[in-house]
């Protein structure tokens with residue numbers, strides 16, 4: 200029993216200690232003119248899906264409910280955001296060349312169709328980010344039209 | 351057993367209190383810019399309490415300034431104006447085509463490891479591509495192509511077969527556009543299969559059709575669309 204107590208105390212200390220390790224927060228209240236939604240002005244439906252399911256990792260502003268601020272979740276998220284923004288930053292959409300836009304649209308369509316995005320591990324924690332089959336279809340249909348216009 | 355209960359209770363209490371604490375104030379957290387995303391406003395970076403009042407104004411300025419920087423990066427100015435004979439293909443351009451062909455052959459053979467290796471090789475060749483011998487306009491176009499193609503090559507270097515093929519499709523367009531600028535000393539054939547992803551093209555050194563999108567399943571789907579000399 201004593202051993203168990205020691206283990207628990209160590210775990211507790213580790214957990215508490217973790218909370219003091221700072222993580223970089225990804226927050227901004229400025230929506231630049233180059234933002235995907237500003238430039239393309241999609242339907243309200245598409246707008247909501249993208250913001251709730253994709254913008255947390257692919258823009259300069261992440262929504263942080265309490266569990267996203269707790270360690271070690273915050274670390275995982277920080278990592279995803281960095282990688283995600285490297286791939287695609289919706290806030291910077293209009294700074295991409297036509298070629299890059301086309302590439303990104305193609306990748307988005309595939310990622311959504313193949314159910315690779317939003318990342319499964321994230322959806323597990325963050326139910327708001329989940330997208331239904333219908334929503335996937337809506338999004339893909341919209342992105343396909345957009346892609347046609349960029350070809 | 352009592353000890354266990356006490357310990358568990360402590361953990362639970364700590365969890366709850368920390369949760370409330372961590373909800374306090376996001377703005378206070380440090381935000382460091384990593385340079386990659388220079389337009390990320392440095393909100394909350396002003397630890398100095400003297401400056402807190404001006405915070406919102408500062409943020410605005412920061413983001414505008416940062417934004418300008420990023421725009422400049424994208425409008426990279428060109429230096430050289432030397433025009434190049436389009437028939438003469440420089441060694442970087444030759445190597446790109448060679449790496450691309452190795453990649454295509456690996457996809458034809460449905461060999462994920464070789465495709466990944468070829469993708470990495472192509473990525474490094476593209477990275478070292480010297481565009482200085484082209485006209486300003488060509489340089490701009492080439493840089494755009496290289497940036498895009500490098501990303502596809504990078505992903506091919508670390509992905510599963512299906513995903514490699516998705517990227518290969520767009521990469522093929524990049525390389526085709528590149529060859530249109532750099533020219534080619536050996537004849538290339540642009541081939542096309544209507545089956546894959548609403549119709550997809552690729553380049554080959556040979557007239558014979560060996561489809562890279564399906565491997566052995568549909569090796570012969572496609573036809574020669576264009577001969578590039």
Ligand SMILES: [Cu+2]
Nearest residue numbers: 505509513517
């Ligand atoms: Cu990829």
